[in-house]
Amino acid sequence: MTNIKLTIEYDGSNYCGWQVQPNGLSVQQVIEEAIFNLTGVKTRINGAGRTDSGVHADGQTATFNTESGIPPESFSKALNHQLPTDISIVHSCKVDKDFHARYSSIGKHYKYVILNREIRSPLMENRAYKVGKKLDIEEMKRAAINFQGTYDFKGFMASGSQVADTTRTVIEIFVVSIEDTIEISVKGTGFLYNMVRIVAGTLLECGLGKLQSNDIPGIILSGKREAAGPTLPAHGLYLVEVIY
Amino acid sequence: MTNIKLTIEYDGSNYCGWQVQPNGLSVQQVIEEAIFNLTGVKTRINGAGRTDSGVHADGQTATFNTESGIPPESFSKALNHQLPTDISIVHSCKVDKDFHARYSSIGKHYKYVILNREIRSPLMENRAYKVGKKLDIEEMKRAAINFQGTYDFKGFMASGSQVADTTRTVIEIFVVSIEDTIEISVKGTGFLYNMVRIVAGTLLECGLGKLQSNDIPGIILSGKREAAGPTLPAHGLYLVEVIY
Numbered sequence: 001m002t003n004i005k006l007t008i009e010y011d012g013s014n015y016c017g018w019q020v021q022p023n024g025l026s027v028q029q030v031i032e033e034a035i036f037n038l039t040g041v042k043t044r045i046n047g048a049g050r051t052d053s054g055v056h057a058d059g060q061t062a063t064f065n066t067e068s069g070i071p072p073e074s075f076s077k078a079l080n081h082q083l084p085t086d087i088s089i090v091h092s093c094k095v096d097k098d099f100h101a102r103y104s105s106i107g108k109h110y111k112y113v114i115l116n117r118e119i120r121s122p123l124m125e126n127r128a129y130k131v132g133k134k135l136d137i138e139e140m141k142r143a144a145i146n147f148q149g150t151y152d153f154k155g156f157m158a159s160g161s162q163v164a165d166t167t168r169t170v171i172e173i174f175v176v177s178i179e180d181t182i183e184i185s186v187k188g189t190g191f192l193y194n195m196v197r198i199v200a201g202t203l204l205e206c207g208l209g210k211l212q213s214n215d216i217p218g219i220i221l222s223g224k225r226e227a228a229g230p231t232l233p234a235h236g237l238y239l240v241e242v243i244y
Numbered sequence: 245m246t247n248i249k250l251t252i253e254y255d256g257s258n259y260c261g262w263q264v265q266p267n268g269l270s271v272q273q274v275i276e277e278a279i280f281n282l283t284g285v286k287t288r289i290n291g292a293g294r295t296d297s298g299v300h301a302d303g304q305t306a307t308f309n310t311e312s313g314i315p316p317e318s319f320s321k322a323l324n325h326q327l328p329t330d331i332s333i334v335h336s337c338k339v340d341k342d343f344h345a346r347y348s349s350i351g352k353h354y355k356y357v358i359l360n361r362e363i364r365s366p367l368m369e370n371r372a373y374k375v376g377k378k379l380d381i382e383e384m385k386r387a388a389i390n391f392q393g394t395y396d397f398k399g400f401m402a403s404g405s406q407v408a409d410t411t412r413t414v415i416e417i418f419v420v421s422i423e424d425t426i427e428i429s430v431k432g433t434g435f436l437y438n439m440v441r442i443v444a445g446t447l448l449e450c451g452l453g454k455l456q457s458n459d460i461p462g463i464i465l466s467g468k469r470e471a472a473g474p475t476l477p478a479h480g481l482y483l484v485e486v487i488y
Contacts, residue, residue, distance in 0.1 A: 011366045056367060076363060086366045119320060122255045122330045123300060127367075 001065050003099055004072050006031070006045070006079075007091040008060040013126040013235065014086060018051045018060065027051075027087060031062070034082035038075075039068040048101040048242040049108060054234035056127070059090070059109075059241040063101040107171060107189045107243035112200035113236045114182040128181065129236035135207030137182060141175045143206040144184065146216035147199055148173055154223040156199055157192035158231065166192060175203065182207075187243070194231050201229035245309050247343055248316050250275070250289070250323075251335040252304040257370040257479065258330060262295040262304065271295075271331060275306070278326035282319075283312040292345040292486040293352060298478035300371070303334070303353075303485040307345040351415060351433045351487035356444035357480045358426040372425065373480035379451030381426060385419045387450040388428065390460035391443055392417055398467040400443055401436035402475065410436060419447065426451075431487070438475050445473035 008031070016024030020032070028047055035043045045064040051057060070078060075092035083089070115121055115128040116135050124130075147170045154166040171187040184200050202219065205211040211219075211229065219227045252275070260268030264276070272291055279287045289308040295301060314322060319336035327333070342348075359365055359372040360379050368374075391414045398410040413433040420427050428444050446463065449455040455463075455473065463471045 009366050011369070058367070080364060085364070085369045088364050088366050090361075090363045090365075119334045120324060120329070120332050121334075122253050122332050123302065123371075125255070125329045 001067055001097070002072060003063055003065055003095050003097050004075055005093055005095045005099065005101065006062045006064075006075065006089050008057060008062060009088045009090050010057050010060065011086040011126075012051060012053065012055045012057065015053060017053045017055070018047050018049065024053075027057075027060075028062070030083065030087055031079070031089075034079045035064065035066075037082050038070070038078055039066060041066070041068070046101050048105050049239050051237075051239055052234045054126070055237045055239065056235075057239040060239050061101045061105070061242040063095065063099060101242070105242050105244055107187060108191065108239065109185070109187045109241040109243060110191070110196045111186070111238045111240050112184040112196060112232065113238065114184070114200075114204065114232075115180060116177075116182055117180045124181075126235045129233050131204065131207075133208060135182065135204070136209060137175065137177050137207065139209075139213050140182070140184075140203045140207040143203050143211070143213035143216050144173045144175050146213065146220070147186075151220050152223060153192055153195060153220065155219065155225050155228050156195045156202075157225070158194040158198075159225050161193045163192060168192060168195070173199075185240075197231045197234070197237060198225075198228050200236070201232045203229070204232065205229040245311055245341070246316060247307055247309055247339050247341050248319055249337055249339045249343065249345065250306045250308075250319065250333050252301060252306060253332045253334050254301050254304065255330040255370075256295060256297065256299045256301065259297060261297045261299065262291050262293065268297075271304075272306070274327065274331055275323070275333075278323045279308065279310075281326050282314070282322055283310060285310070285312070290345050292349050293483050295481075295483055296478045298370070299481045299483065300479075301483040304483050305345045305349070305486040307339065307343060345486070349486045349488055351431060352435065352483065353429070353431045353485040353487060354435070354440045355430070355482045355484050356428040356440060356476065357482065358428070358444075358448065358476075359424060360421075360426055361424040368425075370479045373477050375448065375451075377452060379426065379448070380453060381419065381421050381451065383453075383457050384426070384428075384447045384451040387447050387455070387457035387460050388417045388419050390457065390464070391430075395464050396467060397436055397439060397464065399463065399469050399472045400439045400446075401469070402438040402442075403469050405437045407436060412436060412439070417443075429484075441475045441478070441481060442469075442472050444480070445476045447473070448476065449473040
């Protein structure tokens with residue numbers, strides 16, 4: 001039995017998310033079917049991050065066990081022949097038998113992309129969240145720094161989530177802008193459900209002048225979902241890398 | 245009668261190119277139909293560049309005459325309501341009655357995007373030409389400089405083209421790389437048919453070590469199509485801007 005790790009890029013636009021669901025096609029299901037077509041064995045894969053419908057990935061990861069004689073490095077190209085053009089296995093390799101895509105990871109890197117212009121962009125369609133009003137990017141940069149560190153991020157979690165410990169560590173967060181695109185880059189040891197999209201929504205409020213950068217520590221401390229900004233739409237979010 | 249200039253962004257993947265054709269849907273046709281839906285008058289628009297099937301545009305331009313009372317600046321949003329998500333009018337304004345999108349232009353800016361990695365990328369699907377072999381980017385940069393200037397670019401034209409004067413001026417050309425993406429940016433007073441894609445193919449040969457950067461002046465001088473590199477595929481090409 002060989003434990004294989006896949007690194008996966010996808011455009012999430014046409015999927016109900018990563019995880020297999022009774023209704024709707026998931027990225028996981030499509031990859032599992034490709035593995036079945038290749039090896040003839042029904043195989044469950046374990047993904048590192050359960051990305052929502054519309055969320056994209058540059059570097060999602062997943063692990064699975066196989067008795068197939070296919071060389072571990074060859075799974076990438078062999079599976080890509082089976083997969084649609086919006087999913088690609090960018091790398092495959094053998095890992096230790098106790099390595100698990102999700103539980104072995106020590107962190108994740110996400111980015112949230114905002115297109116700051118009034119008119120919609122065909123080349124960024126489904127790839128960025130469009131905001132028409134000119135944003136104060138410097139204020140967003142100042143606000144972002146406040147998220148760095150270990151805090152109880154209870155207020156930055158989708159309401160209704162059941163998690164005992166809501167303390168998380170944001171290792172690094174910054175805002176960069178290139179022409180009319182603004183990227184919020186966030187690395188953390190782990191994230192609560194919708195946390196990156198709520199952090200992005202809170203930074204957006206700072207960019208819009210509805211919140212001040214120095215409001216952020218108090219918002220985090222309050223632990224109240226309604227103190228933070230809105231959950232921005234899924235299609236601006238990318239799982240850039242799973243850190244091991 | 246008001247002369248309106250449109251600036252247009254599109255993802256060319258689903259079109260037979262800019263220009264109206266008997267078989268296949270063109271970007272021009274879709275915009276003309278949107279104008280008809282809006283104004284009730286069949287209207288011909290004149291585009292600046294006849295982009296081929298699969299070629300994208302950040303800033304194509306087109307002009308048309310209308311007796312509609314719609315404010316010139318409002319055509320952008322009004323037309324976008326009629327247009328599919330892969331075409332967007334990013335700007336509209338009134339121009340002098342003798343202004344013509346094509347004949348008034350003094351130059352064009354194109355870019356050609358190469359994805360330099362072995363495995364296909366869902367997020368760059370139909371948006372860049374994938375080259376698996378690692379390219380020598382520095383050699384491509386050195387090669388590019390040789391195209392700058394006024395030359396007879398006869399060898400950099402699709403064979404069979406009927407053009408009396410094949411002399412063109414490349415105002416600026418450079419190669420930039422960001423992670424595994426290589427962009428060839430070219431500004432010129434005008435281009436021969438397929439010229440940018442053949443220049444990109446010739447720079448690619450330099451990156452692959454099949455040609456040397458100092459071969460370029462001789463290739464241009466020879467005027468022979470077969471001396472230059474291949475015509476790279478349409479889906480890596482973008483009409484960035486029409487210069488006035």
